[in-house]
Amino acid sequence: MVEKRNGAEAALSPDELQDLVASSDTGARNPAGLTSYVIAGVALCWSLFQLYIASPLPFTFSTLTRLPLVLNDTQIRSIHLAFGLLLAFLAYPAFAKSPRDRVPILDWVLAITAAFCALYIFIFYRDLARRPGLPITQDLVVAGIGMLLLLEATRRALGPPLMFVAIIFMGYVFFGSSAIVPDILRWGGASFARAMDQMWLSTGGVFGVAVGVSASFVFLFVLFGSMLDRAGAGNFFIKLSFAFLGHLRGGPAKASVLSSLMTGMISGSSIANVVTTGTFTIPLMRRVGYPAEKAGAVEVASSVNGQIMPPVMGAAAFLMVEYVGIPYSQVIQHAVLPAVITYISLLYIVHLEAVKRDMPVLARRKTGPLYLSLLRSLIVFVSFALALIGIYWLVKLIRMVMPDVSGTVLIALLLAAYVAAVWIAARAPDLELDDPNSPVVEIPSAKEVIRTGLHFLLPLFVLVWMLLVERRSPSLSAFYAVLLLIIIMITQKPLKALFRKMRQPKVWAEALEGWNDLIQGMILGARNMIGIACATAAAGIVVGTVTLTGVGQVMAQFVEFLSGGNIWLILIFTAIISLILGMGLPTTANYIVVSSLMAPVIVEVGAANGYLIPLIAAHLFVFYFGLMADVTPPVGLASFAASAISRADPMRTGVQAFFYEMRTALLPFVFVFNQELLLMDVTLWGAIFVAMKSTLAMLLFAAATQGFFMTKSRKWESAALLLVTFMLLRPGFFLDFVQSPYVQVEPRHVFEVVEQQPDDAELRIIIRGPSFDDPDEQLERTMAFNLGPKGEDGPTRFENATSIPARSENGTIILEEPLDLNSLAGRTLSEMDFYADEPVQLLGAEIEAERMPREIFYIPAVIILALVVILQRRRGGTLAGTPVPT
Structure with missing residues (x-):
């Protein structure tokens, strides 16, 4: 991944980095001429189709024309996968040496055949519905070819591991009765007709829940993220993060964490996140003193954690809605606190790294004393909170006073707010990403950066408002957010030109550029979905096998046998399985596979041995360890992407990133036993207290693992901090020794x-x-x-x-x-x-x-912490940290 040039390591160029992302996310093939327009046209049609089915238009057209234009879930899944398979064969070359500047005839044949096999469910939907479970020869031929082509498309888009996993499970379906299969796993086996009916001709396999979620929810959110980035929000987030944190010690690393958090909220790809933010932050981190491996590791850790940050969560949030059977807003409620704590503790880790190395700070413009900066930040935060409260009551007032026209009034107010935000942005120059290798890097003013991108926050506001306040479905919420984003992409540039009083030709040129950004954003969003569509379809083979063979119950017995009913061993086995599978599978596919097998096992074996574990906790446990594979050597793709920028060894980068991610690996074990961390059955004030003490615990864990708190820690002090961490996160563990639960x-x-x-x-x-x-x-x-x-x-x-x-x-x-x-x-x-x-x-x-309140054990925790603080202060430490004496 890191090339040798003239005997030395050299970072990849921007074009090479984009090619790295393309080979992983969008397809490495980039042909010229008519073929490029065909691929772009198919991708654009896919985006338009997904927007159409998410909108009210099908119902409107059906009412006007009296034609059955509303598609059911099975028909939508068929069309969705047809687009994905068609583009997989066109955009991804078969082998590393296959041509990238053209599409061979064989790939055209495979692409069209694969698309037809997927569309077969749509074309012959009525016929298949008349003969459920009784496929004819034609059905079986199409299903068999479709399965083979799906496996090949998966290999091209995602690499061999997921294909091999699917083949192993299919082999188990056909040869489960073989003598080579262990007795505990043996079953009667299935005929070709029964297997194809389960896997392809019904919704129990390939066209199951996972592809349904991909078609209904995931596509729109991925499209939203791609369009928002194309509109300029990615650069805005990076500059805003740098403006807020760049002047602090280790500021570039802290800016990397914050920008990755913001882009990770709307991006489902850790690799794209690394390249987007890392090209700017990694060189700056190296400049202020971070070693190459640690600079890359910070970017990897912050980018990968973007997949646990709501609302997108690498598509897992939408799958959890279906698998766990709870509303989307509830999934977000359970997932948000661990994600926020993870980022706060990562900020603290990079701070400790900066303090240990006594890193210099980058110069910033004069802003007055520190207390004035803090006061301004507090005023901004309070003003923002009050503005949100005011908006909430304003909406309620408008709906109460003008119920018949409230929708029209609210849309008009939203558009007026957008025009005002663009007017504010037009009064400042457009943001340009600085060169991190330039001799002088000036930290921008947060006030100046914010004014240039206020309109980018409106689609995010609409998305969160519709999801959490209006409680609309994820697909409808994403549709309205994308609709507003389409308006922004088309109009923001010409509106700025008008407000800047530019000449008419320039306004039209800006309008044309806006249209081009919109089209390119839609095309990029569809190409980003190719791998996800293939992954969810291939993972459906695993789900179909579990349903058909009943291997899930066998897995429960097997795991219980291995663990002896010990819940800790069960969780450790599940974590290891997630890590191993995740080394070759994308996060979404890994989550589908492992959650189908192991999440019910955690709940069932736990309950069968006296532990009640909520299903959402088990699913989040599986998901957290699945995403750790993007970090873990030898396969961690995010680590390879970061090392390509930092010119470091990818294995060392991965090991360092995994060390930073230990706090992320700790959290799942905590929230399985302490559901307060998932904000289950807590009041508002209880949630605030849980957030504060959990954050403190994770900061102490970070200090213990870094060997540095107020100053360099002695070994027993690090051990004491680990003990305090455990007492804060699981006080009930110690209470059980005093009083029986x-x-x-x-x-x-x-x-x-x-x-x-x-x-x-x-x-x-x-x-x-x-x-x-x-x-x-x-x-x-x-x-x-x-x-x-x-x-x-x-x-x-x-x-x-x-x-x-x-x-x-x-x-x-x-x-x-x-x-x-x-x-x-x-x-x-x-x-x-x-x-x-x-x-x-x-x-x-x-x-x-x-029993007595378990919080009683916070008292000895505070005493131990105070002892460590006193001893480290005597050695010259401060809460901000001091350099390690040399």
Whole structure:
């Protein structure tokens, strides 16, 4: 990735960096002539199609023409994948040595054939609906060819790993009964017709939920990010970050973190994020004293973490909506605090690196004393918060006073705000990205930067407003945000020309340039979606295999066997699987594959062993470790991209980035056991307290891993900081040693206790019964259940929560076979014989105990922290840090 020129390492040129991004995200082939227009035209049509189906136009046209112009989900998925496969064969060459300046005839044939196989579901939708599960020869031929071409398209767009994973799972479908398959994984196998019906001809495989989410939600958000960047917002975010933080110690690194956060909110690609911000920030980091590996690692860590930052989250947020079954706004609520804490702690890490090396600060314009700068920042923040509150009540007032025309009035006000923002921007020169290698780099004024890009914030405001305040669907919210962005891209340049009183020809030239930016943004957005479309489709093979073969239940038994029911080992196994798969799979595909296999396993095995883990926590756990693979050597593509800019060794960059990302690896283990971090069941003030103490904990963790707090830490001081971190994040762990978390309930009183428990109380039950295989052997299981809402009598509430009918006989609670054999109890107790002479009975029960507040352990944590602070201050340390003595 880093070329040798004249015996020395040299950074890649801007064109070479863009080629690196293209080969990963948009396709490395860039033919000339008519072929280039065909590829661009197909990409543009794909964007227009996605905007059309997200808009109210299909319903309007159907009403006017009385024609069935509204497409259902299956038809949309078919067309969506047809576009993706067509462009995959046209935009991605077959091999590294394949021509990039033209499309070979064979690729044209493969592209058209693949598109037809995907469109087959749309063209013959009615016929397939009439014969569900009964495919004819024509169906099977098309499905078989489509599967092969999908695997080839996946190999081209994403590399071999995902293709091999899909092939392995398909092999399991056909040869699961083979003697070479371990007994625990063996199943009866499926015929070609059954497999193709599951994988291609129905919505249980390739055209399943993942492709549906890609077509409904992901495309619009990726398009939104591409268009916003093309409009100039990317440069605006970089300059704004540099204006805010560039003057601080290690300022370029802090600006890198902040700009990656802002671009990561709308970008689903860590590699593109690295190249976009890194070309400016990495040379500046090296200039102020960061070694090449650490400069690249900072950019990698901040760019990869952009995928955990709402609202886009690398497309995982939209998949979680479908997989977990909760609203999008709730996914954002659970994901936002860990993401923010991750970025704050990364800012602290780069600060500590700067302090340890006594790095110089870049000069900035005179802005007065520090306290005045802080006061101005506070005033800006408070003003922004008050403006948001004012907008909220203004909207409510307009809807109350003018309910019939409120929509028109609000649109007019939004457009007026846009025109005013452009007028403000026109009074200042347009932003130009500085050369980070120039002798003098002047830090811009934040006030001057903000005024040039206020109109870029309006689409983001509309998106967040529609999602979180109006509670509209993600697709409709993204559509309105893109619609406003289209208006901005077309009009911002000619409006600026008019406000600057330029001549008429210049205004028309600016308008034409705006149209060109719009078209290019739509084309780029579609090309960015090629890999995601292929990834979600190929990952659907894995999902289809899990559904068809029932291997998910086998995985639960297998993992429980390996872990012995230890929840920590289960989580460690899941993390390792995510990391290994993620080394070859893009984040979205890795999340689909591992969450399909392991997220239900975490929840089920945890509950089967007495731990209630929310499903959203398990999915976020899988997602966090999947994205770590973009960092982890030997494959971490983001590390290779950063090293191409920093002229560093990519392996060392990856190792350093992984070291920085240890805090990101810690958080999933924390929020699985402490759901407060996901803002579950907390009040507003509780959320503020959780945010403050969790942020402090992660800052201390960063200081401990860096070996530097107020000054260079001794080993025992770093260990003490780690202890304080754990006490702040999981105080209940220590309370469990002082007071038992559960109260024992005698079996004969269990119905009375269950009836009295509050809503959503936790119940742990211990069950003993004869083994189905050996009646003389007694099996014992401890399971956890959520009792749900209060209001029913004890036996009914017990049965509804556990799916286990129970009755009392002479003080003994006798359990009958679970009502639902696919429920948690049905699967966990499948080895017990409920019809033996000796009955299955409730051996014991536990409910949550009333204990002293777990926050009591914050007191010793504060004492230990104070001791470390006192000792380090005696050695000359300050909260801002001091240079390491030489």
